[in-house]
Amino acid sequence: MSGARIVIVAAGLGGTIAAFEIRATTNGKAEVTVINDQDDSWFVPSNPWVAVKWREPDAIRVHLPTIMAKRGIGFTSAGAKRVHPGENRVELNDGSSVAYDYLVLATGPDLAFDEIAGLGPDGFTQSVCRTDHAAAAAAEAFDRFCENPGPIVVGAAQAEDGAVEATHDLPFGFSMILPAFRGVPAVFGIEGLTNPRGFILADKHQRNPAFPNVYSRAWVWRSRRSGRRRCRSASPRPDSCPRPPHAAWSKSRACTKRPRPRPCTAHGWRRRRGPNQPWQCLMLNVKRSPPIPR
Numbered sequence: 001m002s003g004a005r006i007v008i009v010a011a012g013l014g015g016t017i018a019a020f021e022i023r024a025t026t027n028g029k030a031e032v033t034v035i036n037d038q039d040d041s042w043f044v045p046s047n048p049w050v051a052v053k054w055r056e057p058d059a060i061r062v063h064l065p066t067i068m069a070k071r072g073i074g075f076t077s078a079g080a081k082r083v084h085p086g087e088n089r090v091e092l093n094d095g096s097s098v099a100y101d102y103l104v105l106a107t108g109p110d111l112a113f114d115e116i117a118g119l120g121p122d123g124f125t126q127s128v129c130r131t132d133h134a135a136a137a138a139a140e141a142f143d144r145f146c147e148n149p150g151p152i153v154v155g156a157a158q159a160e161d162g163a164v165e166a167t168h169d170l171p172f173g174f175s176m177i178l179p180a181f182r183g184v185p186a187v188f189g190i191e192g193l194t195n196p197r198g199f200i201l202a203d204k205h206q207r208n209p210a211f212p213n214v215y216s217r218a219w220v221w222r223s224r225r226s227g228r229r230r231c232r233s234a235s236p237r238p239d240s241c242p243r244p245p246h247a248a249w250s251k252s253r254a255c256t257k258r259p260r261p262r263p264c265t266a267h268g269w270r271r272r273r274g275p276n277q278p279w280q281c282l283m284l285n286v287k288r289s290p291p292i293p294r
């Protein structure tokens with residue numbers, strides 16, 4: 001296939017939707033390839049259901065090779081070991097490299113449980129950030145809690161620089177604390193690409209200023225009430241977000257940008273029976289299953 005080589009690193013919600021939209025927009029004029037680190041992806045917002053056993057992990061799983069092949073998108077699950085933006089290539093875990101003309105980074109955050117002793121699924125608190133965390137919580141901690149209920153503590157240990165800002169002493173029978181985020185090892189510490197915390201530097205077009213053929217997808221959500229888009233935390237945080245992510249979260253200050261609603265380019269608003277948002281396209285591939293009876 002001729003045309004630009006567009007490579008998307010990671011196939012979570014951000015990367016998959018980026019791949020679908022880029023494929024639909026370029027309409028076969030570009031070679032689109034997705035590099036993920038596993039063959040499956042899970043619908044993250046449903047993780048809390050997994051944690052309380054309302055859903056099995058399989059019910060929110062998408063098998064990526066099938067859906068990528070169906071749309072003519074190249075796919076590998078070898079995982080990105082290191083991005084080399086100066087050489088326009090991504091080094092994979094299997095030792096090979098994928099060259100690109102344009103790169104989209106959508107790896108999501110590295111969860112920094114290790115920055116606080118005892119935090120996380122390997123310590124004393126639970127997590128629903130990943131589906132395997134939620135499944136582990138469901139398998140043991142939630143059952144234990146139901147047998148022997150006690151106080152529940154839910155919170156976040158977010159800090160822009162990973163430093164401790166406050167400490168609290170609370171007894172709990174079950175606790176779920178969101179860890180601080182940082183960039184994944186594949187991009188961490190690349191001069192010009194990331195900030196000291198490993199977040200991708202990006203302008204208002206999600207484009208990296210030092211490597212203008214490199215783009216990123218952020219964790220962004222839209223407030224139902226205000227319709228404004230807020231930059232929550234994110235691996236890549238656009239410079240257009242005026243506030244640090246933890247402040248945006250706690251004080252609910254909005255970004256200045258007010259985006260127009262965007263239809264899924266793969267289906268469009270006009271197709272009445274089809275989904276009208278990109279995430280709905282992805283969810284079409286999630287197996288429909290009845291909730292587990294409570």
Ligand SMILES: Cc1cc2nc3c(=O)[nH]c(=O)nc-3n(C[C@H](O)[C@H](O)[C@H](O)COP(=O)(O)OP(=O)(O)OC[C@H]3O[C@@H](n4cnc5c(N)ncnc54)[C@H](O)[C@@H]3O)c2cc1C
Binds near residue numbers: 038109217
């Ligand atoms: C419990 C929970 C509930 C949520 N509810 C909502 C909601 O209701 N509405 C909403 O809008 N948002 C919600 N969110 C946020 C939303 O899920 C995230 O914004 C979204 O999942 C982020 O997608 P992402 O693709 O950027 O990152 P992720 O979903 O984290 O995906 C990152 C992907 O990168 C892959 N990866 C990592 N490193 C590499 C590598 N080196 N090479 C290749 N691949 C790699 C991983 O395997 C993973 O598939 C929720 C989040 C959580 C945790």
